[in-house]
Amino acid sequence: MKKLEFxxxxxxxxSASVTDHAFLLRCLPRLAAGQELVSHDVLISGGKxxxxxxxxxxxxxxxxxxxxxxxxxxxxxxxxxxxxxxxxDRKKEREECSPCYRYDSSMTKPSxxxxxxxxxxxxxxxxxxxxxxxxxxxxxxxxxxxxxxxVNTTAAEAFQSKSGVCQDYAHVFISLARMAEIPARYVCGLxxxxxxxxxxxxxxxxxxxxGYDPTRACHADEGYIVLAVGRDYGDCPTERGVxxxxxxxxxxxxxxxxxxx
Amino acid sequence: MNELLMHKEQVNEQLARYGxxxxxxxxxxxxxxxxxxxxxPRQIGRDDFSLLEKGLRQRVMALNxxxxxxYGKKEILRDGIVxxxxxxxSPGYLAECEGIQPPESIYxxxxxxxxVLGKDGVWYILEDNLRIPSGASYPLIARALCxxxxxxxxxxxxxxxxxxxxxxxxxVMDHVNRGGINVIFTPGRYNAAYFEHSYLAEQSGAxxxxxxxxxxxxxxxxxxxxxxxxxxxxxxxxxxxxxLDPLCFEPSSxxxxxxxxxxxxxxxxxxxxxxxxxxxxxxxxxxxxPKMISYYLGEKPILHNAPTYxxxxxxxxxxxxxxxxxxxxxDVAEAGGYGVVFGxxxxxxxxxxxxxxxxKEPRRFISQSVIDFQELPILEDDGxxxxxxxxxxxxxxxGKDTVVWPSGLTRFSRNPDSFVVNSSQGGGFKDTWIxxxx
Numbered sequence: 001m002k003k004l005e006f007x008x009x010x011x012x013x014x015s016a017s018v019t020d021h022a023f024l025l026r027c028l029p030r031l032a033a034g035q036e037l038v039s040h041d042v043l044i045s046g047g048k049x050x051x052x053x054x055x056x057x058x059x060x061x062x063x064x065x066x067x068x069x070x071x072x073x074x075x076x077x078x079x080x081x082x083x084x085x086x087x088x089d090r091k092k093e094r095e096e097c098s099p100c101y102r103y104d105s106s107m108t109k110p111s112x113x114x115x116x117x118x119x120x121x122x123x124x125x126x127x128x129x130x131x132x133x134x135x136x137x138x139x140x141x142x143x144x145x146x147x148x149x150x151v152n153t154t155a156a157e158a159f160q161s162k163s164g165v166c167q168d169y170a171h172v173f174i175s176l177a178r179m180a181e182i183p184a185r186y187v188c189g190l191x192x193x194x195x196x197x198x199x200x201x202x203x204x205x206x207x208x209x210x211g212y213d214p215t216r217a218c219h220a221d222e223g224y225i226v227l228a229v230g231r232d233y234g235d236c237p238t239e240r241g242v243x244x245x246x247x248x249x250x251x252x253x254x255x256x257x258x259x260x261x
Numbered sequence: 262m263n264e265l266l267m268h269k270e271q272v273n274e275q276l277a278r279y280g281x282x283x284x285x286x287x288x289x290x291x292x293x294x295x296x297x298x299x300x301x302p303r304q305i306g307r308d309d310f311s312l313l314e315k316g317l318r319q320r321v322m323a324l325n326x327x328x329x330x331x332y333g334k335k336e337i338l339r340d341g342i343v344x345x346x347x348x349x350x351s352p353g354y355l356a357e358c359e360g361i362q363p364p365e366s367i368y369x370x371x372x373x374x375x376x377v378l379g380k381d382g383v384w385y386i387l388e389d390n391l392r393i394p395s396g397a398s399y400p401l402i403a404r405a406l407c408x409x410x411x412x413x414x415x416x417x418x419x420x421x422x423x424x425x426x427x428x429x430x431x432x433v434m435d436h437v438n439r440g441g442i443n444v445i446f447t448p449g450r451y452n453a454a455y456f457e458h459s460y461l462a463e464q465s466g467a468x469x470x471x472x473x474x475x476x477x478x479x480x481x482x483x484x485x486x487x488x489x490x491x492x493x494x495x496x497x498x499x500x501x502x503x504x505l506d507p508l509c510f511e512p513s514s515x516x517x518x519x520x521x522x523x524x525x526x527x528x529x530x531x532x533x534x535x536x537x538x539x540x541x542x543x544x545x546x547x548x549x550x551p552k553m554i555s556y557y558l559g560e561k562p563i564l565h566n567a568p569t570y571x572x573x574x575x576x577x578x579x580x581x582x583x584x585x586x587x588x589x590x591x592d593v594a595e596a597g598g599y600g601v602v603f604g605x606x607x608x609x610x611x612x613x614x615x616x617x618x619x620x621k622e623p624r625r626f627i628s629q630s631v632i633d634f635q636e637l638p639i640l641e642d643d644g645x646x647x648x649x650x651x652x653x654x655x656x657x658x659x660g661k662d663t664v665v666w667p668s669g670l671t672r673f674s675r676n677p678d679s680f681v682v683n684s685s686q687g688g689g690f691k692d693t694w695i696x697x698x699x
Binding site: 020022023024053055057058059060061065067069071098099100102103104105231235240241242 | 335338345346348349350356357358359360361476477478479480507508509512519520523526527
């Protein structure tokens, strides 16, 4: 069991004023057995946005969402969340696996090269053993290189280029795992440490979802806070928005997770 | 009847004046075409139609139950009636809709079921359209124009009135409305069915709106006016699922409404038809509809599917490969008459290639026996009548009750050798009369 203190903030600035800005955030820790949100604060600001106009919801993947709408002119949107999370893997409860995690999703469709790759790994055994081997293989295949891919890069494209960031590692891992008939899903979240948000993956065995971090070739243990899950990145970005206006957008994010004293 | 036939040109001219057009994209360019109207109505006797009604209601009720099950408990998968991968590999299945309970549990409010009448006198279902089936407006306005041009025809023939479609649509919208006005949401002027969107709004008393007129605030959908925004309780959207909400589906969509899905999930607005319905009108799922009827309703299917084979099953694969020359092969991901191949039209080499493709991707295709369906008389410009293949799209509305509109869109092929009647393939249309014998 671990008690973690977290903060996560992000600021979007626009080069010119924008209007009719609709957004959907997944910036709060996901509510699930094994991850208890002990306390939290949310601060969202942009234009004259009143906090009480934000609408909390839950998407079809079980993630907490915050929806907002700013009609008036504004040139930034920022959000900051902080709080305390109690992570305890022993408290995870058995759950059914939605079949959607067993099939290709739009960003994880395997290429013929990936099919050959997984075939050549000659995977046998329990899902968790297999997942571990896949995580190691993905880690060895990739070299970590920010800027070589973007948020729309698919698993097949990243695999081809052999380089990428955590999102790409996770996508390729998921794609290979599903080919090996192991249910797998994408996770976006906050690991212990500081810097940017992170992505990893979970595989399902006997009712429990287990976390793997192929970027770091390790288990996603109790030091990892889950924000959102989905079939791939497209289902669970921490922030999505559309607005009217002719403006460039810049984003700055920061997160920190540390042991709670 | 002859009096009505004399007015063919006049009715077509008026249809053109009303803007009854059909838009199609050819090589990326938008073309607008008149939808040619043939004045000889398809006539279906009241007794025959009663049987159709029963069968169509049964089918749509089962399809609604199926959708509710797929996005809910998934019992039909657990019981092995439908193989799981037909659902999860279907492009119409949307994981983003898992667990959403639409108002009154209705998924397909407006269903367009395509049928043909075989030469054996049996009606066969060709396909179910549960996403945004279009076409009701064409016979609707044609009937009104025919009545104006030739009122005597309707005095002498006992034709069941079909002009209540707008009222039926309003009743469905009112039934699922979550508080607020009814809206018909169109992608805009350059959509193939724009005439229909505007006409149905007029007929049902709903507001016709485009994406710029609509926004979601605090999980409530609003319509912009010059004064305060007005709350919307039901939205009959004519925008397809993938473009409906850029924050949930295709992020680049400019014709959607951001956070509409959030409002829908919160239960504050009804969306007609529900997003995600494509999983039930998939050509692969079609095969299983008779099984659904027995499974959910415990009844025997009243209407027949065309004899269909799924290469996914080994037996059906063998049959398909050995009879390819006499079957029609359909790509399950295509619609609108695209992706349909008649084995008899193919050369030996093409047949060989197709066989290979089917073996490589069995899940992608279905094969069907070619149904020799009845031809209907068409009035040519020189006054001659010729026989052409025709089908029928029946409209089934699900609100408080599931009812069949006593009319329908009859489409015919203008090409004497073609079985494909889709309007996107250049066909024309007829009114459909339900006649009461005196």
